[in-house]
Amino acid sequence: HVQLLESGPGLVRPSETLSLTCNISGGYINSHYWTWIRQPAGKGLEWIGRFYVTGVHNYNPSLKSRVSMSVDTSKFQFSLKLSSVTAADTALYFCAREGEADGDFHFFEYWGQGAPVTVSS
Amino acid sequence: DVLMTQSPSSLSASVGDRVTITCRASRNINSFLNWYQQMPGKAPKLLIYATSNLQSGVPSRFSASGSGTDFALIISSLQPEDFATYYCQQSYTLPPTFGQGTKVEIK
Numbered sequence: 001h002v003q004l005l006e007s008g009p010g011l012v013r014p015s016e017t018l019s020l021t022c023n024i025s026g027g028y029i030n031s032h033y034w035t036w037i038r039q040p041a042g043k044g045l046e047w048i049g050r051f052y053v054t055g056v057h058n059y060n061p062s063l064k065s066r067v068s069m070s071v072d073t074s075k076f077q078f079s080l081k082l083s084s085v086t087a088a089d090t091a092l093y094f095c096a097r098e099g100e101a102d103g104d105f106h107f108f109e110y111w112g113q114g115a116p117v118t119v120s121s
Numbered sequence: 122d123v124l125m126t127q128s129p130s131s132l133s134a135s136v137g138d139r140v141t142i143t144c145r146a147s148r149n150i151n152s153f154l155n156w157y158q159q160m161p162g163k164a165p166k167l168l169i170y171a172t173s174n175l176q177s178g179v180p181s182r183f184s185a186s187g188s189g190t191d192f193a194l195i196i197s198s199l200q201p202e203d204f205a206t207y208y209c210q211q212s213y214t215l216p217p218t219f220g221q222g223t224k225v226e227i228k
Binding site: 044045046047049058060061062094096099101102104105106107108109111112113114 | 152153155157163164165166167170171174176208210212215216217218219220221222
């Protein structure tokens with residue numbers, strides 16, 4: 001059974017870099033796209049980007065200039081860095097594993113519980 | 122980006138009611154549509170993928186249909202544990218985008 005658990009500072013100063021880690025257990029890290037999604041309080045879901053262990057990645061164009069992701073297979077961890085944060089980046093950040101069906105259909109199959117991040121001085 | 126619009130934004134219903142939530146895409150997304158359920162303070166849970174495929178473990182009272190730009194999620198007989206917010210999500214093109222959510226509340 002795949003389990004994901006996000007961790008990282010809950011408070012980040014404006015203009016600094018937000019760093020989160022997703023610990024993966026119960027599944028293969030060497031397959032599947034690993035994804036970050038965020039949700040401001042009381043609002044909808046926004047896809048941040050995804051990363052494959054080979055280095056293939058896709059980021060949301062709205063965040064692309066500030067986002068980087070990586071996978072550490074030895075530690076079974078998936079990481080997110082978001083630079084130059086502002087109050088607009090305050091949200092609950094989820095890591096998720098992307099599933100696939102019939103080779104074409106992608107969906108977010110497993111989710112972490114979410115890590116709350118507040119951007120404030 | 123593909124804009125996903127759900128309706129209604131919220132609804133009140135009673136246990137046993139049949140509930141329909143619709144989702145419209147701003148362009149043709151074929152059958153690349155997924156549905157999620159989110160309880161307050163929890164992560165979304167995948168209910169249905171590729172328009173109409175029930176995720177393992179999801180009760181059969183949930184069903185969905187559609188193609189192209191118009192989709193629907195149906196709960197045939199609402200149960201107490203179904204009161205939640207539901208999101209549609211397109212996976213036709215990057216970036217994946219979500220609807221704004223439909224909150225199902227107790228009448």
